[in-house]
Each structure stands twice: as C-alpha cells, then as structure tokens.
Amino acid sequence: MKLVSQETEAKGKNSYSFDEFLEKRDNLDWYRDEPFLQKAVKKFTGSQHSQVHEKLLSFSPTVSAKWNRLAERIARPEVRPYMLHFDAFNNRIDRIVRPQEVHQLENEIFGEGLFSRNMTPWESFVKRMLIHQLGEAGVTCPLTCTHGLVALLDQFPDEDYPELQDILNHTKEGLNGEFAIGAQFMTEIQGGSDLPANVLEAVPEGKCYRLYGNKFFCSAAHADYSVVTAKISGTDKVSTFIVPSWLPGDKEKEKRNGYEINRIKWKLGTAELPTGEIQYKGARAYPIGPKDKGIAVAVGIVLTLSRLEIGIACAGFMLRASREANLYSDFRSVFGKKVKDYPLAANKLKRIQHAAERTTAGAFKIYNLFLQLDKPLNPGIKSGHPIEVRKKLFNLRELVLLQKICATNEGAEILREAISVFAGNGVMEEFSSLPRIFRDVVVNEQWEGPRNLLLTQIYRDLGRVSDWYSPAEFVASVLEGADSETIKKFTDQLEDLLQRPVLGEVSEASMEAAAEWDLFCDSFFKTYQQIALKEIED
Template sequence: MTLVSQDRTKGGNPYTFEEFVTKRDQVDWFRDDPFLRKVVKKYTGDQHEAVEKALLSFSPTVSKKMNQLAERAARPEVRPYMMHYDAFNNRIDRVVRPMETQQLEKLVFGEGLFSSNIAPWESFVKRMLIHQLGEAGVTCPLTCTHGLIALLGEFPDADLPELKEILLHTKEGLDGDFAIGAQFMSEIQGGSDLPANLLEAVPDGKRYYLYGNKFFCSVAHADYSVVTAKITGTDKVSTFIVPSWLPGDKEKEKRNGYEINRIKWKMGTAELPTGEIQYDGAIAYPIGPKDKGIAVAVGIVLTLSRLEIGIACAGFMLRAYREASLYSDFRTVFGKKVKDYPLSARKLKYIKNAAQRTTAGAFKIYDLFLKLEKPLNPGIKSEQPMEIRKQLFNLRELVLLQKMCTTNEGADVLREAISIFGGHGVMEEFSSLPRIFRDVVVNEQWEGPRNLLLTQIYRDLQRVAEWYAPEEFVENVLEGTQQETIERYSIQLIDLLQKPVLGEVDEASMEAANEWDSFCDAFFKEYQSVALQEIV
C-alpha cells in the first residue's frame, strides 16, 4: 500500500496567504500609486521634480520600516502606561512607551517636516503618507507640534527668550533632536467648551504659574504644550506655552510643577498616551493677546489640527482601498475572485471614489491655504480687502466641513473595506484596517465633534451674510461645477438659514437640523467631486 505524502502541519490543506501578503508588503505607497502621483504633479507645478524626488526617496521608508514599527507597537501588551515613582520614591510620572514607538517617532520627527528647509508640498505629501500608518502614536504629536510652531511663529516675544528656544527646538531641532508639542485645552466640565475653562494662571512678572486640572491631554509625553487657562481675576481665556521640564530637569525626570494622574483607555489611537494632568504651580509663558486666548487657540492651533485630520482621512482611505483591492484580487470564494462579484465590485468602486475624492479635496484646500497670506490669523479682519476676506472665510468653512465630513465618511469607508476581507477583516494581526477604523472614529470626536462643527458653520454663515451672501459663498466654493448645481445648493442654503436649525427643540427644529446635516455632507462631497474632476 502506497502512502500519500501530505503537509500534516496544515492537515493536508496547502492553502496559503503568502501571495497576498507578499504583494501587500512590497507595495511602495507613493511610487505605486499613480493617482496620488498625478495629484502631486498637478499641485506642485515647477517644484514637481524636486518634490517627487524627495517623495520617491522617502516612500520606501514609510511603506516598510515605519509600517513594521507601527504594526508591532499596536499590540495591546505594549500600550503606554504610567510609572509614577522611581526606585527611590521620587515622583517622576514617566510615560512608558514601547521601543518600536520611540523608534518610529525618531524617524518621523527626524524628517524635520516643519523646518524652514523643507518645501510645504513635500511636507504635506510626506504627512499624508505617514497618516497611512494610522495614528500609530506619532501623527497626533506631529499635528500638535505643527500647531505649537505656528503659534510661536505668529506671536514672537522678545521679552521671553524661552519661547525662541522652544521654537528652535520644535521647528529646526537642536543637535538633531526635534522636540514634541501637545495641546491641553479640555477640562472635565466641557471638552470643546473652552470658555468654561477653570484652570488658573497666576501672574509672576513675565511668566505665570498654573493651578488646576486638564482632563483630556493627548501627547502626554510631549516636551512642550499649548495650554489654555484664565488669568487670576479675569473671565477671559488666555493661551500659554508650558515646558514639561525646566532646563536640566528632563534627565532627572522632574516635571515642571504638574503630575499626570493616569493614562486614558480609549477605543482608538491606543498607541497615543492621553492623560489627565494636575497642575500645581507649573511655569507657563503667555503667547498671543491675553484677552483673545480662545481666538488664538481655535484660529491657529485647532484650525491646523482640523486641517490635518482631513489629510489623515485621505491617507486612511488610500490605504483602505489599496489593501481591499489587493485582497479582492487574491481571494477566491465559490469559484470566483471577490472582485468579480457585483456586490463586492460596487463596494470597491465606492471606496476608490471616496479615497480619490478625499485626497483631491485635501490637496485643493491645502492649495488655498498656501496661497493665502497669514491664513491662520485669529478672526477675519474687517480692514482686509473684501476678496481676501471672502477667501479666508471660504478656507475657514472648508476646513470645518472637511474635518466633519471626511471623518464621518472615513468610518464608512474603513467599515466597507473591512467587509471585503470577510472574517479576516476583523483580525487585528491580519490587517491594519480595524486599528485605523478605530482611529478615524476617535478623529471624528476630537477637535470638535460633528454637532459642534455643524453649529459653528451655521453661525458663521449667518454672521457674515451682510457682506458675503450665501449664494455667492456657494458659487465661489463650487466654482467649476454645473450652474444648475450651484443654483440648487444656493436655494437650499438660503432656505436653511431661515429655518430653526439652532432653535428650541421641537419637531420643526429637529427636521431643520436633519436637513442641515444632510446639506453639509452633500455640499462638501460636491466640492470634493469638483476637485477630483480637476485631476482626472
């Protein structure tokens, strides 16, 4: 009798995922994405050759080495935790993070993405590629650092040389070390409600001492943070820069007058340490006008964060489409490849369109951002030329719409991409998509959840109506689409601005609120579609 040789380790089943895994891991996220390269070429103009060369050099690192580090750091057993005391009972509040996250952070920040030596478009696309990792414990710190740098650049203070040193450390680096920034604004009584801040800033000459609590502080391991507080005896929120350690104290792990109570347990961005901080005399440096802290924090820091979230969603969706497409071309079920079933094909078509729309829209908004002089000034000044005022207003609303709409659609896109994988789609070690799905849901909540932004956009449009008619706003934002489409959205917007969207709760106001929500989504998708048409 002849015995048939078989692979007993697999029970005689020769099936393997090797082909899919090999193809996925060999993809160069920029070089092998013709759509992204086409968008970059359109927007970089005469800088294209230099920018593409830099991206082609960088992309293999993010596609392979950075991605491997991000995947390893995502395991639950290595998530950040607090070490409050050292062996000698000294309070140190050390945020313990895995070696992989620290290596990834070194690589990402080592690119000097906000240095004066890097072109804005090169930085932009590199960040979009980095966002394809998911949050990964590095992209929120990167975003917060950008906001801190912009704030310091907008309000230089010769009387506080410490701020100049902080700017140098975060923007250009010191001896190859790039500092990390954070923004601590939320308090327990109101996350986005900054006027409700109770943290107290006690003046002492040119500096201040902080007392009180901040309840939701991402990037708890940062070197410097942007903190909002009320100066003693005032009811106006001011903005401050707070070093985590005073000179010479970082090596001793002696914090600057504050303690980190704990690290939050979040549904997403789990690699990112988000803490609760108790201030007890932390030294802080004022930045910007003392009576306009909210305008400073929102107009500069949060605007950049919201802008970055749109860039992140583009990265998330590009990765979702790439991996779902590769798997659908590999996996065979019931005798056919997944991609050859109409129900799967329609999902892939939607994911592709959403990814490309979101990417094209992000580029178009950033292009407007770069073309406007001082786009981050808090508030729109009445003495500016009317055309500039309108463009600044367009940018403000587009950033809000992008943040709100792309995070909402991003969750849909990631969920649809996961479904292409079937049961394997929810396996954490099989795909990055479950982790990125949780990250996009978290992104939807911070820097202003959906209802807050819907309210803000509505109020903004009402407030400027006397010098910027709703129909003109629609026409300017949707320039390039069909006239009948512009007229339809104009009529809808004019009608909605007369309805009780922000009125007392009753059936009429809830219906109006529902119409407003739907309008904003449809309006922004139309903007994205125009941006996509300009590419293809």
C-alpha cells in the same frame, strides 16, 4: 509504536497559503504604486514637481516598509503606554513608559524636519499624508500638535520671552539633531469643547505665570511642550500659554515642571497615544498672543491646523484601505471566482476607491487655498484684509470645518466597507491594519470638536457674515466650476436653511431643520470634493 504513513499524514492537510497576497502587500510602495496620488502631486506642485516627486520616491519606501512594520509592533496591546508614577526612591516622576519601537519611529519621523524652513510645504504635506497611512502609531497626533505649536510661535514672536524662541527652534529646526514634540491641552472636565468654561488658573509671577488646576483630556501627554488655555487670576477671559514639560536640566532628572499626570486614559482608538489627565501645581507658563483673545488664538491657529490635518489623515486612511482591499479582492477566490469578479464586491471596491480619490483631491485643493493666502491662520473672522481676501479666508475657514466632519464620517464608513471585503479575516488584528485604522478614524471624528459642534459653528459663521458675504456668493465661490443648476440648487437650500430654526429650541420643526442642515453640509462638501477630483482627472 506504530508509525504513521506519509499517505495518512497527508490526509486532512490544507495547503492554502496567503503568501502571494502578503508578498505583494509587503512590497507595495505607497507613493510609487498610487497613480492617483502622483497625479494630484503633479497638478498642485507646479514648477516644484520634479523636485518634490523625486524626494517622495526616495521617502516612500521607508514609510511603506520599515515604518509600517514598526507601527504594527507598536499597536500590540501588551506594549501600550502605561504610567510609572514613582522611582525606586519614592520620587514622583510620572514616567510614561512606551515601547522602544515607538521611540525609534518617533525619532525618525520627527527627524525628517517636516516643519523646518528647509522643507517646502508641498513636500511636507504629501509626506504627512503618507505617514498618516500608518494609523496613529503613537506619532501622528503628536506630529499634528507640534505643527500647531510651531505655527503659534511663528505667529506671535515675543522678545520679552527668549524661552519661546528656544522652544520654536527646538520644535521646528531641532537642537543638536533632536526635534522636540508639542501638544495641546485645552479640555477640562466641565467643558469639553466649551473653552470659555475653562477654570484652570494662571497666576502672574514676574513676567511668567504659574498654572493651577486640572486638564482632563491631554493627548500626547509625553510631549516636551504644550499649548494650554487658562484664565489669568481675576479675569474671565481665557488666555493661551506655552508650558514646558521640564525646565532646563530637569528632563534627565525626570522632574516635571510643577504638574502631575494622574492617569493614562483607555480609549477606543489611537491606543498607542498616551492621553492623560494632568494636575497643575504651579507649572511655569509663558503667555503667547493677545491675553484677552486666548480662545480665538487657540482655535484660529492651533485647532484649525489640527482640523486641517485630520482631513489629510482621512485621505491617507482611505487610500490605504482602497489599495489593500483591491489587492486582496484580486487574490482571494471564493466559490470558484475572485472576490473582485462579483458585481456586489466590484461595486463596493469602486465606491471605496472613488471616495479615497475624491477625499484626497479635496484635501489637496483645500491645502492649495491655504498656501495661496497670506497668514490664513487668523484669530476670528474679522480682519483688515480687502473684501475679496476676507471672502477667501472665510471659504478656507468653512472648508476646513466641513472637511473635518465629512471626511471623518465618510472615513469610518469606507474603512468599515474595506474591512468587509476581507470578510472574517478583515476583523483579525494581525491580518490587516484596517481594524486599527478604523478605530483611529472614529476617534479623529471626536478630536478638535465633534460633528454637532462644528455644524453649529458653520451655521453661525454664515449668519454672521451675511451682510458682506451672501449665501449665493459663498456657494458660487466655493463650488466654482460647477454647473449653474448645481449652484442654484445649493444656494436655494442654504438661503432656506438660514431662515429656519436649525439652532432654535427643540421642536419637530427645529429637529427637521437640523437634520436637513446636516445632510446639506455633507452633500455640499462632497460636491466640492467632486469638483476637485474632476480638476485632477482633467
């Protein structure tokens, strides 16, 4: 056999390497190496800044490196969740099988006690913004749902149900070092976001209730406790319940609390998250909040927090997209120049970074308003607060809705543009996290009310409060700090749109008005974000 010479072997060999890029990317610290995020933290944390800053510096290396590696492994298709309905002895167990990495990540993230009384709200907020940069990773939706469950239990303590206090302790402070996971199961096959159409039945049994029927879209199906909406037998009002997945002593036996998981759904994004269809066959449930205001309770508290969190997540997604796109454009050379040195690419990178910083600034400003208000999670618009407080509560309500629809819509656009900076490598799942996060943000756009539903809600809200909060006052209050010309422009547009058939019967006029309403909301909210950005930069 003739030996191949070293010279022949070298021919055709490509020595190109991504090692330089990978080394820089893998050593990024998502807080230390994000100057704008640090500026935002400094502005909003005030006297707490030194303490919060040091804790974030300590926390960030873990999420940036260790947890990021776990998230990448969890995302591989071959380890996605699946159902094991029966054990070897034909017992129905409905075990959701997930990879070991997600259990490790879940235990470490929930073990931070992000909703504990021992952690300040701003520390929790920024830590969650960093965690969201992992993408879903099987943990961020459960984290969000747990926040809503904790807030609901905090809002409505009930001495008649000591079980609820135990559930609160388990999710908020942890028991024996273990933090429980919450979920929210509201959607039914006939209703989607139309909660009044729920038909799941709650049958009284002593102080408790038994649930019968189906929930069709149940994310975090592996959770320990869930917030469930149902109608009490003989009524047409939706009530809210807390349902344990297992009764005491049954989790180890894999004996679920009177329900079955029919299947795990196959989704576009958040694929690491088990989303199931659940059949209730007499599950024990504990009522929470006023029994005739279940929708207001569920939406005003649980869904409001979820929508707020989606805005925080979008800021995290965009910050990561901007950071990694800029890093790659500084590494990659094509046709003799670095990507960043082409005007088209430079303009795109500038637009991505601006959107990321503007979205982050808006998220901080909205959360600051949330913290300033006393009990801002209210079932419905009406309250007994003084008029000026009512107006601020209304601002928060609408800003949360606007942020949810605008940040998710722009988030998908920004992720897509960041992917394009990587060209063909950008769509390679093993090369970058961005394709996975892109799918996650597209799914987030549908969670907790899709765009059209929330645009409708905002329009109705503004009409309902016009007798005590005029469009002009609303615009001037939300856009405080804008110039008078900008405020007048948006006021005139809003007053005009509120007189037009945005929600009328379908016609050329109503479709034109609806399209203008959509554009107005997007432009109005981006102006709010821009004001927030300027406040941080100044």
